[in-house]
Amino acid sequence: MCAAVVDERFLLSDQQRDALLDWIGQRPQNGRPMRAFLSSIAFAALRPQEALALRVRDAYLPDEGPGHLVIHPRRLRDGDDEAEGAGGPRVVPACPELVEVLKAEVARRGLGPDDAMFTRDDAQPLSGGVYRRVWHQAREVVLEAHEIDSPLGSRVSNLRDACITKWLSGYRTIFEVFAVAERVDVSAPSLARRFPHCFQPPGEVCNDLLEAALDGQVHWDHLTEVMALPDSLKS
Template sequence: MAVVTDDESFLLSDRQCFAILDWTAEQPQNGLVLRAFLASIALAALQPKEALVLRVRDVEVADDGSGVLLIHAQEQALDRRGREVAGAGAARRVPASTQLVAILKTEITRRDLHPDDAIFVLDDGRPLTASVYREVWRQARAAVLEAHELDSPLGGEVSALRDACIAAWLKNGDQTAAHILAVAECAGMSAPRLTERFAHCLRKPTPDEIPWDRLEAALRLPDLPSWPSPTAHRP
């Protein structure tokens, strides 16, 4: 991704992310479907290519209005002639907030979509493509960001929404090893890669939080055995 994530100043703020979503929704052509597409990236940290293939059946809704998105990894397999063919891998389960679920359900209802239908289809029935959403992203970025921000890497690509979401997940948790692993799993990346790219989002412990006593005990050398001093013999 072109967006820089080793410096927090290059991450889109919540205000900027939602301003872009709102601007997109107001566009007379394909505005609602593009808003739903961008929301799946901004609120569930999907990769754009993962969002493009999302189908109605991949959205599981809970009783409280939240949900889960099933993201199917595409694994390469070989046919009998040794040619590569795409195969469905194990699904990654990504939590979906009530806000995202409501946006997706509205889009599904608006278009009367069926379980096997792709969610993000343009108003004229054509599939949503990278060239279309990238052009809309360029326009939305120009409309929302300040002049000095447009000359920076801030929000240079649609994936900036994903970066902002991952950063928020990291900052809003307890940042234990279990929490970092959970965020990495939801984002579909390894924990080492996650901590490398988003190191600036990880809270550094204060001196009072460091267990100095346990560290000292762990690093203490074992006591050497006490041997009797040898008796000196005169020649």
Template sequence: MAAVVSEETIHLTDRQCFAILDWAAEQPQSGLVLRAFLASIALAALRPEEALALRVRDVKVADDGASWLLVHPQAQEHREKYADRAGAVRRVPVCRELAAILKEETIRRDLRPDDAIFVLDDGRPLNAEVYRTVWRQARAEVLQAHEIDSPLGRHLSALRDACIASWLKSGDQTAGHILAVAQCAGMSAPRLAERFAYCLRKPTRDEIPWDRLEAALALPDLPGQPTSTARRP
């Protein structure tokens, strides 16, 4: 999650993202579950409501150790809010760091397959009011004074944006790669390309297929026609 700066967007760096996760883990009340919740956004690009809906059974681990999340469509009001995302269950790859955090949380609380992963230690649900308060506190503690007054990480969605930007920049940026990132993020490919256009690498002059472009744009040869000379009667 490298820092990305454009006219409209500032992304958190790796160091800042993990510092926020570490700060959350150190909180005396529900610190570990808060870290796990924020990690699911920072490392799997989930939306907050998608993370809150996760059950233990939604974390899948293959025989070779590869892990992924099954992210289910949310309520109708959320589908309307995010109309560009697919309505089907999607598979999101899970990195080793997130897989370890989720496994630790499942074991720590002795969760069963149907249990929600992110619930506060006192049994209360982790809701928007709680995680937004935690986010504001974490941001104030981790960022420097001049960063706090900037748009940097102003909203929790900054963690998701940083993750998506990292996915885009780490691949070959072919059409297939962009489509795969869009599917993992639950967005349409056109919306992803529009929203994260500043993350897409522009081809160099040598990479542009000039010969094919020239052939595609060339006008067809017109059949020769005799040239007549006009004469006055």
């Protein structure tokens, strides 16, 4: 299933993201676990189902600085975001802000290594219906009237899209693109198709690929796949 091109109108700014997360975190019922769950999507670009599967033992949360999360492969349902994902475990960096949020949640609930990182306050599973409802409530309260009626942040998965966009923004070598693709568990050509606004001029992308392939640094299978992109994404 081919993932749709990301519409920039859906993407929250850092300030809007933080305001939404802060409002959710202050809710008396399930606010803190909900904020921690959504933060893992917003700062580590996890799919919601990947975040829900996360165990405490999968998170390296140092006293200072960045950490990382180990994401284990899960079967994605047809229609899920980028259902093409690869099959092996992957390591995703956790920025210091995310580390602090997760450490606070582990300490607050006294979680052990085998415990699920994200559940409701009553230890029941955090369902899609619950977190989507809270997300829509947050939009209604935090965003401006014209933003509420727009596509801006209309889906929880838009947090993942905004994080990927930030990782890809600016000049990126082909090797950096492959690194981001591995981090988010999609192919590099899929990133190019889904986030075309993040890439340097297409001709430069293809030139970088050709030079790297001639040097033996990029496998020809990858080169062939990227060169097969639609004309709008290549010279």
